[in-house]
């Protein structure tokens with residue numbers, strides 16, 4: 001069997017974590033070997049799930065000694081193949097799962113901080129903060145499955161970046177098992193700590209290539225008392241950008257989400273997702289989901305939204321709008337937004353892009369990319385949506401009805417390179433929030449080559465000289 005571990009290594013790993021943390025049954029392993037979109041499938045002889053940082057350190061120490069690859073896995077909701085192992089003959093890779101590291105170690109409401117283990121599900125962390133009268137603001141459609149270690153390792157963004165920043169802005173400290181099996185204990189809960197290089201930043205967004213995160217200390221925020229959510233029809237992306245600028249000027253920091261969606265993206269959700277309803281049926285070509293939240297006593301976000309949207313429609317920035325009248329209606333609006341990736345699966349094969357550009361160039365990007373993809377793939381359906389308040393668009397393409405899926409997918413490399421050229425040409429990025437994983441290794445070399453890439457290789461070689469952590473992902477090749 002190509003994936004086998006040497007017998008003594010397998011026995012030592014099992015002894016390190018106990019039977020409950022050691023899985024070699026192919027049926028149980030199977031879902032851990034494929035990414036949810038089906039784009040990546042891999043192989044591994046075992047999944048090992050330590051119950052503590054000490055156990056994780058023993059596992060990685062054993063793997064280093066035996067030159068066995070270690071692929072960290074959280075909720076396996078990543079979108080670039082980062083958590084999928086690829087064992088080859090003579091080069092076994094194990095999955096190192098954080099699933100049993102699921103304790104919240106300390107929540108200090110007065111310090112506005114929480115220390116949690118890396119396998120805590122994001123929604124559980126949000127709930128723990130809420131129960132303590134605080135807010136953990138990171139929110140994304142995969143929050144019921146993705147884990148704290150995964151969101152830190154991908155520097156996840158989500159829907160509230162416009163107000164609270166990305167995961168990088170929310171992390172105060174980390175506990176990490178390094179590739180030699182030692183533990184970096186930098187789990188501090190301080191907002192001010194200028195003591196040398198900020199090592200925590202190296203591991204945030206490293207996608208498991210520099211170590212295995214076992215615990216994280218995070219910032220918390222005042223819990224909002226009230227929130228208001230509007231579904232707004234806008235005539236053009238340029239009007240959406242005008243609406244965003246006006247919302248920030250007139251409503252200030254209370255703007256917590258500003259999501260842009262194309263008509264086609266909304267149509268797919270309404271057509272394919274059970275129970276989803278169009279908040280403004282047929283109202284226009286583009287929509288914005290705008291949310292305000294306030295911790296102030298006496299705040300009235302719904303009334304503020306009504307007044308603001310009246311002002312905006314007088315200036316042609318909005319053509320129609322619905323302000324949610326209840327929590328259930330707010331949830332229904334968000335459901336449409338969150339179901340977009342799922343709904344697109346029903347429209348056949350897709351080629352996806354996760355790009356960012358300066359907010360002021362969103363409409364230029366949509367125009368240039370639209371002309372490019374229509375010329376290259378006649379009949380292609382553009383399903384564009386995203387966290388446009390951060391300049392981030394999921395610029396997804398669904399196969400034309402007249403083209404076979406395989407022929408469409410064969411164009412992925414060429415078309416993605418063209419779309420990335422346009423984003424980068426406008427001062428943007430070819431990977432806004434999903435990272436590099438396996439999918440974008442070549443693009444990282446193409447766009448971050450030279451000094452920046454060499455420095456990344458040097459860091460990788462210094463921290464992981466044996467190259468056992470998540471082999472082949474993100475940065476490859478010698479320093």
Ligand SMILES: Cc1cc2nc3c(=O)[nH]c(=O)nc-3n(C[C@H](O)[C@H](O)[C@H](O)COP(=O)(O)OP(=O)(O)OC[C@H]3O[C@@H](n4cnc5c(N)ncnc54)[C@H](O)[C@@H]3O)c2cc1C
Nearest residue numbers: 074075076077078082147149150151153156157158208213
């Ligand atoms: C429907 C849907 C919506 C999404 N929306 C967003 C969004 O809005 N914003 C966004 O940024 N992302 C989004 N994503 C992508 C994904 O949810 C995030 O990247 C998430 O952070 C991954 O967390 P995870 O626990 O599932 O990690 P995994 O997928 O298991 O792993 C992701 C990467 O992190 C590494 N890793 C995982 N755990 C650890 C650990 N403990 N230590 C070291 N490395 C580790 C893995 O090796 C891999 O490289 C979405 C995904 C889906 C399916």
